Structure formats: C-alpha cells, structure tokens
Amino acid sequence: MIKKLYASRIDGMKESIFSTMSKLNNEYKAINLGQGFPDFDGAKWIFDAACEAMKSGKNQYAPAAGIYSLRAAIAKVYEQYYDLHVNPADEITITAGATEALYSTINALIEPGDEVILFEPVYDSHLADILVAGGTPKFVTLHAPDFSFDAKELEETVTNRTKMILLNNPHNPTGKVYSRDELGIIADCAKRNNLLVLSDEVYEFLTFDSTPHIPIASLPGMKERTITISSTGKTFGLTGWKIGYAVASPELTHAIMSIHQWTTFAVNTPGQHAMSYAFGKLEEYLPDFKALYEQKRDLMLAELAKTKFKAFKPLGSYFMMVEIPDIHGHEAQECAIDLVKRCKVTTVPPEMFYGKSNEGKRLLRLCFAKQDQTIIDGIGNMGKY
Numbered sequence: 001m002i003k004k005l006y007a008s009r010i011d012g013m014k015e016s017i018f019s020t021m022s023k024l025n026n027e028y029k030a031i032n033l034g035q036g037f038p039d040f041d042g043a044k045w046i047f048d049a050a051c052e053a054m055k056s057g058k059n060q061y062a063p064a065a066g067i068y069s070l071r072a073a074i075a076k077v078y079e080q081y082y083d084l085h086v087n088p089a090d091e092i093t094i095t096a097g098a099t100e101a102l103y104s105t106i107n108a109l110i111e112p113g114d115e116v117i118l119f120e121p122v123y124d125s126h127l128a129d130i131l132v133a134g135g136t137p138k139f140v141t142l143h144a145p146d147f148s149f150d151a152k153e154l155e156e157t158v159t160n161r162t163k164m165i166l167l168n169n170p171h172n173p174t175g176k177v178y179s180r181d182e183l184g185i186i187a188d189c190a191k192r193n194n195l196l197v198l199s200d201e202v203y204e205f206l207t208f209d210s211t212p213h214i215p216i217a218s219l220p221g222m223k224e225r226t227i228t229i230s231s232t233g234k235t236f237g238l239t240g241w242k243i244g245y246a247v248a249s250p251e252l253t254h255a256i257m258s259i260h261q262w263t264t265f266a267v268n269t270p271g272q273h274a275m276s277y278a279f280g281k282l283e284e285y286l287p288d289f290k291a292l293y294e295q296k297r298d299l300m301l302a303e304l305a306k307t308k309f310k311a312f313k314p315l316g317s318y319f320m321m322v323e324i325p326d327i328h329g330h331e332a333q334e335c336a337i338d339l340v341k342r343c344k345v346t347t348v349p350p351e352m353f354y355g356k357s358n359e360g361k362r363l364l365r366l367c368f369a370k371q372d373q374t375i376i377d378g379i380g381n382m383g384k385y
Ligand SMILES: Cc1ncc(COP(=O)(O)O)c(C=O)c1O
Pocket: 036, 096, 097, 098, 099, 100, 123, 168, 172, 200, 202, 230, 231, 232, 233, 234, 239, 242, 243, 244
C-alpha cells in the first residue's frame, strides 16, 4: 500500500482560476472574455513554412538548445530592436512555450529557502514554479490606476535570502508596461543586492500608443544577471504551437539547459523551422499585428465606457483590468460568478494573483484578444449587471 500518493510539493496546488471560470463559461454558455488567448487564427503565412519543413524531412529531434537558425533569428531580433548582443551559440534555449522556459529557469536557479520577489497581481505559473522549486515568494504590490509600485516597498522586501526578482513586462493581468525609470529602480535594486532578474516578456511586441518595450536586460550592467523569456506563441498569435525561449548568459543558459534536457529535451522541429522563417519577416508583420490589437483594446474601452465597470487603460499585453461597480455589495469573485450565471459573460477575478494585499477584491481581468463581435456582445452583457 502506497502511504502517500503524491509529493508534498504539490500540496498547495489548486485548480487554476482560468480552468474554474472556463468550466462555468461552458456550463452557462457564456461569452468568454476570461480565457487569455485569441479566439481567431494567428499568422497564416507561417503555415507553409511548417508544412515545407515537414515535407523536406525535418521531423526528427532538434538539438536540445533548439535549431541554430531559430536561435540566430532571435539573436538578430535582440540586436535590431533592443541593441542587445546575444550569442546564439550559448545564450539562447528554445523551450516548449514560455511556460517551460519559466519552469526550467526557476527550477535551475531557485532552491529551498531562496526568496523570490514578485510584483502582484502575479501571473499564476510564476508562483507555482517558485513553490515547486521550494522557493519562498515575496510580494510587492502594483497599485491601480497605473499599477505603479513603491520603490521603498521593493527595497524593504529584499532580505539576505532574496535570490531573484521576477518581472513580467508587459504585464498580465494589468496591461502595465514598465517605464525606463521603473526598470532603473528594479535594476539598481538587483545590482545593489546582487540579485538575478527573471523577466517574462512574452508580450514584448504588444505595446500601444507608441509605448516602447524596454527589456530590463538592456539597462547598464543588467545583461549578465537577467534571464529574459519570450514566446513565439504570443508574437505570432499561435499559442498552440508552444515555442518559447530563454535568453541568458552562457553560465545561466547552461543551468537552464540542465533542467530543460530532462523535461522536454527538444521542441518540435518543423515548428522551429517555421518560426525561424517567421522572425525573418517580423518587421513587415509587426505594424498590422500591433494595430489589430490596439484597435481591439480601443473597442473594448469604448464598449466598457457604456457600462458601470471602470476600465484601467492598458499600454501593453492583451489584458485589461476593470473595477467592479458598487451596486450589489459584491466583491470580484461574487461579481464574476454573477456575470457568468446571470449576464452570460465570463471574466477572471484576479484575487488569487495577490499574495499580500487585498487590492484585487474589486477588480476583474478581461482579455481583448477576441473577435470584435465577441468583444461587443461580451461587454454588452456586462452592461446588464
Ligand atoms: C505572462 C505570461 N507568461 C507566460 C505565458 C505562457 O506562454 P506560452 O504559451 O508560450 O507557454 C503566458 C500565457 O498566457 C503569459 O501571459
């Protein structure tokens, strides 16, 4: 008889709020503005490159670090967009989505007792990965309306056990894009206290109103201590392909590879060939891609203005937060359930993304990576609340 079926490291793991809300959404046949991915197809012009790779026999295991041409294409993007020199030979790891890059990085670098500073509301897999690795999360709160943080709070959260600051920029769920000044504060804190920075930048190409995306690795003295993670799934709207990457110094890349080789080992080969082709066309592709999402953000903001929900305008990602109206005495969780059951629209209450403050109690997350009619109908249903 097995005494205990599962390892204690999964003790605190609950069903994610996304799964809970999606189940409710299906049960009540609601419009889903909660689910965080596009309900339309991604960049179709990439498909032929994937088929061509398959037909020309590129179907066996890729090298563990990823095919060289994809790593070289990513290095070129860093040079062109961020003036950052990255060596494709030993500073890039291709992973099964950003999710695996996060898992491999955190498990390679964090050990029991290490503290990791996160900005809340957090992206939930960041927290889960830290807990699986035995690390201790510490929180710094991003405050509405602009989701700024207090530099003093950040400094006071650092202890002699702190190993890493985990950043998500542009930020899911608030749509915040960190300014150069804010990144400077985080970078100074990391350098002063000799900390690593893990920067999840999966929405790097989704910034609006000419807001620049600045990788924290591009700040003086930061490249050596930063691991930057991104996702071709977000950049090319093909989340189901699950091709992500981690960019870090040779030493940190070696550590990440140590976990990566025993988890996925290698990522699907034809998809990597297709993405290497896609990055070559990034410059042509980006203007329409950004314009599409900016138009969807503006549509959602315009529709929300007709309701009692107050939106916080996002400058990046495909998410926004709204404040719930004070009309039924509800907090966010009850409001979200009422919205699905009575108004037939699904949102995500972000309360469980907060580890310290209760600032999520009056907020809901909406995703605008949806067809225009879905946005109009979904927000129309919120108007009935
Ligand atoms: C902030 C953030 N990081 C990582 C991911 C996961 O990316 P991938 O699909 O490439 O694993 C997501 C997906 O929603 C995300 O929002």
